[in-house]
Amino acid sequence: MDEFLPNPELEEKNKNSKIFICTQCGECCHIREKKDISEEEEKAYFSYMYNNFGIIYFAKLSDVTITIWPEEKEVLEKIAKEKGVNISFKSKRGYYDAEDKSLIIIDYYIDADICPFFNRKAKQCTIYENRPLICRSYPLLTTKTLGKCKYKKNDVNDYESEKIYAKKLDEKTYKIKKLLKEMISNKRILLDKKDLEDVRNIKELRI
Ligand code: SF4
Numbered sequence: 001m002d003e004f005l006p007n008p009e010l011e012e013k014n015k016n017s018k019i020f021i022c023t024q025c026g027e028c029c030h031i032r033e034k035k036d037i038s039e040e041e042e043k044a045y046f047s048y049m050y051n052n053f054g055i056i057y058f059a060k061l062s063d064v065t066i067t068i069w070p071e072e073k074e075v076l077e078k079i080a081k082e083k084g085v086n087i088s089f090k091s092k093r094g095y096y097d098a099e100d101k102s103l104i105i106i107d108y109y110i111d112a113d114i115c116p117f118f119n120r121k122a123k124q125c126t127i128y129e130n131r132p133l134i135c136r137s138y139p140l141l142t143t144k145t146l147g148k149c150k151y152k153k154n155d156v157n158d159y160e161s162e163k164i165y166a167k168k169l170d171e172k173t174y175k176i177k178k179l180l181k182e183m184i185s186n187k188r189i190l191l192d193k194k195d196l197e198d199v200r201n202i203k204e205l206r207i
């Protein structure tokens, strides 16, 4: 059982610093959050995302882990191959494009309880320079909200280096939602699950 103990030196630095300094406790690299979500809540969430944005969830919320964008998946697969790391990605969300009858994958997740790139002994990310956007922005989740890191600062302005990546994440999410809204109003996403029986291609969204 992992205890998520911080590096004492970094913990001290973080305490005395105005900006956030990761203590390398490793908790956020244990990526399968066992979300305490009821079936009804999950159903309501899926239906909100579908009815407002046409977004289809391919996995249960209790199974999904960190968001990996298609371009990141490509890079991580290459690195995993080079390092001999066993990794499995699953599709997380997508939508149906009625114009060319395609199912478009928006993003993926790493199918593992603990990130395969996490060195458990050294408690370090082994792909630090190439870690995904979501890891770069954590514990900022967006430019306004924080993740559940125990060592977080409470003011989002204390995240000097994370903020730039959280901003990129926000921009990406905004662009995707805007695109989907436009597609819905142009009737390219028909919001009728029957259409999914007619999928001819599977593609990825790169935005
Ligand atoms: S961001 Fe927080 S939870 Fe993640 S390793 Fe650093 S201190 Fe731990």
Ligand code: SF4
Binding pocket: 028, 029, 030, 031, 066, 115, 116, 117, 118, 119, 124, 125, 126, 127, 128, 131, 132, 135
């Ligand atoms: S990529 Fe690195 S920082 Fe991100 S979850 Fe994996 S080990 Fe942690």
